[in-house]
Every structure is written in structure tokens, then in C-alpha cells.
Amino acid sequence: xxxxxxxxxxxHIETIAEGSGIRELLRLRRAHGDGRWKKKKGLAHVRLPxxxxxxxxxxxxxxxxxxxxxxxxxxxxxxx
Numbered sequence: 001x002x003x004x005x006x007x008x009x010x011x012h013i014e015t016i017a018e019g020s021g022i023r024e025l026l027r028l029r030r031a032h033g034d035g036r037w038k039k040k041k042g043l044a045h046v047r048l049p050x051x052x053x054x055x056x057x058x059x060x061x062x063x064x065x066x067x068x069x070x071x072x073x074x075x076x077x078x079x080x
Contacts, residue, residue, distance in 0.1 A: 001046070001071040007053055010042035016059070028061055028069075035063025046073055 018038040028037055041059045048054060057075040062068040
């Protein structure tokens with residue numbers, strides 16, 4: 001999923017893990033560079049490849065100086 005697939009603002013943002021608590025820390029550093037990595041989650045409206053827009057829980061990684069990377073839709077939410 002690309003950041004432009006998110007429609008509007010991401011709300012209810014929480015940090016799930018940071019630093020050595022991230023399982024894929026070595027891969028993130030190799031792919032995107034060093035930084036203080038955090039895994040985050042939030043709720044957002046997301047445009048699917050077919051054009052349908054759903055409300056879902058979204059996860060991503062972010063680090064200062066690198067930005068937000070690797071967005072994933074985790075759980076569609078039927079009620080807002």
C-alpha cells in the first residue's frame with residue numbers, strides 16, 4: 001500500500017513498538033537507513049486497488065529523518 005492510498009487523516013495513532021522491540025529492525029535499517037525506528041498504528045479511510053474506500057486499521061514504520069514507510073492494512077473496520 002502506498003501513502004497516497006490513504007484518504008484523509010490517520011487518527012487514533014499509537015506506537016506499537018520501538019527500537020529493539022521491532023522484529024524487523026535489521027531489515028528496516030538495511031532498506032531505509034539508520035534512525036530511531038518506531039512501529040505505529042492508526043485508523044484511516046483507505047482506497048483499495050478496485051477504487052473502493054474502506055475504514056481500516058493501518059500499520060507502518062517511521063523514523064526521524066527517514067519518514068513513514070511500508071504501510072499495511074491490517075484490519076478492516078465496519079463501524080466508525
